[in-house]
Amino acid sequence: MGLLDAIKRAREQKSLAAAGPLQSSKNVPTPDPVGGEAQRAAEEEAHISGALSVEELNKILDSIQDIPTLPSIANKVIQVINDPQSNSKAIADIIKNDPALTARLLKIGNSAYYAGYSPCTNVQNAITRMGLLQIKRLVFSISILGAFDKYAAAGFDIKDFWKHSIAVAYNTRTIGKLARFRDTEELYTAGLLHDLGMLIIIKYMPEMFDAIMKKREAAPGLSFYDCERSDYPISHCEIGSWLSVRWQMSREIQSVIYNHHQPPISSTLFEKDIIMFSAIVYLADRFSSKIDAGFLNDHDSEIDRQIYNYVFSTPMPEEELIAQLMKNKPVIEATAASL
Numbered sequence: 001m002g003l004l005d006a007i008k009r010a011r012e013q014k015s016l017a018a019a020g021p022l023q024s025s026k027n028v029p030t031p032d033p034v035g036g037e038a039q040r041a042a043e044e045e046a047h048i049s050g051a052l053s054v055e056e057l058n059k060i061l062d063s064i065q066d067i068p069t070l071p072s073i074a075n076k077v078i079q080v081i082n083d084p085q086s087n088s089k090a091i092a093d094i095i096k097n098d099p100a101l102t103a104r105l106l107k108i109g110n111s112a113y114y115a116g117y118s119p120c121t122n123v124q125n126a127i128t129r130m131g132l133l134q135i136k137r138l139v140f141s142i143s144i145l146g147a148f149d150k151y152a153a154a155g156f157d158i159k160d161f162w163k164h165s166i167a168v169a170y171n172t173r174t175i176g177k178l179a180r181f182r183d184t185e186e187l188y189t190a191g192l193l194h195d196l197g198m199l200i201i202i203k204y205m206p207e208m209f210d211a212i213m214k215k216r217e218a219a220p221g222l223s224f225y226d227c228e229r230s231d232y233p234i235s236h237c238e239i240g241s242w243l244s245v246r247w248q249m250s251r252e253i254q255s256v257i258y259n260h261h262q263p264p265i266s267s268t269l270f271e272k273d274i275i276m277f278s279a280i281v282y283l284a285d286r287f288s289s290k291i292d293a294g295f296l297n298d299h300d301s302e303i304d305r306q307i308y309n310y311v312f313s314t315p316m317p318e319e320e321l322i323a324q325l326m327k328n329k330p331v332i333e334a335t336a337a338s339l
């Protein structure tokens with residue numbers, strides 16, 4: 001039995017047991033943000049009868065045997081990123097042991113974006129040219145991408161997927177700064193990983209992916225997310241969030257992956273900081289399409305003004321925001337082209 005069938009069957013059984021009508025999967029409670037009590041309260045609030053709880057979904061997803069692990073190099077980079085004492089030697093030592101990674105970094109270092117410098121021939125050159133922060137971001141992005149580079153499906157261009165992910169990562173960081181949110185590199189990681197669940201759907205639920213792509217062929221205005229919500233008991237949000245838990249990512253990142261299409265700005269169950277993460281990534285996701293880095297029509301619907309105003313507590317004209325995000329375009333293009 002495939003993964004999707006297992007989820008459907010568990011949901012049907014639960015629905016029968018509750019002897020109530022099937023609920024929309026929108027009612028699946030969010031991952032426990034502040035402890036078991038909060039989750040239980042959320043479940044009661046939602047009057048769940050047919051929807052599966054996070055634990056029930058996780059139990060089924062845990063049956064995946066060959067799930068990609070977080071690349072060890074990405075793990076090391078996270079440690080270096082989180083260490084304020086980190087320096088260029090520490091990161092160069094990590095990179096030098098990986099020839100494929102080194103080659104990619106040099107390719108970016110010699111791209112048009114960094115034109116005007118002498119050729120970049122070694123890791124130390126690349127670090128000097130791009131700066132430590134940029135190198136850390138690239139190492140993290142490239143190593144995560146490497147874990148999924150064989151994930152292919154008809155109608156899905158993995159290069160477009162990564163371009164979108166990189167765009168959302170840079171734009172998340174910029175929106176965070178403009179909103180005067182706390183200065184954290186974790187925003188970049190959250191943006192980069194927000195759609196990770198899509199790759200799991202491609203690999204482990206290909207029948208769901210194919211059906212959604214066919215539906216979108218007939219109705220191109222429909223987004224991938226709309227199709228998930230209308231036809232399936234699970235979406236890339238729950239699946240990606242499950243993977244982020246397996247990878248022991250932070251609560252902020254788990255919550256972003258779960259909530260990036262519907263940031264819970266009115267919820268009292270989440271801390272403001274956690275909600276801001278999701279709301280900022282929501283805006284970065286939407287506005288990335290405006291600078292030509294959208295993906296699978298997930299951004300065609302209108303931007304929720306309440307979320308916009310939640311993120312920008314002082315007025316921020318949309319044109320000004322777009323002008324700021326456009327400044328990220330060259331580095332997004334250069335990075336995406338070199339992957």
Ligand SMILES: [Fe+2]
Nearest residue numbers: 194195260298
């Ligand atoms: Fe998404």
Ligand SMILES: [Fe+2]
Nearest residue numbers: 195285295298
């Ligand atoms: Fe997205």
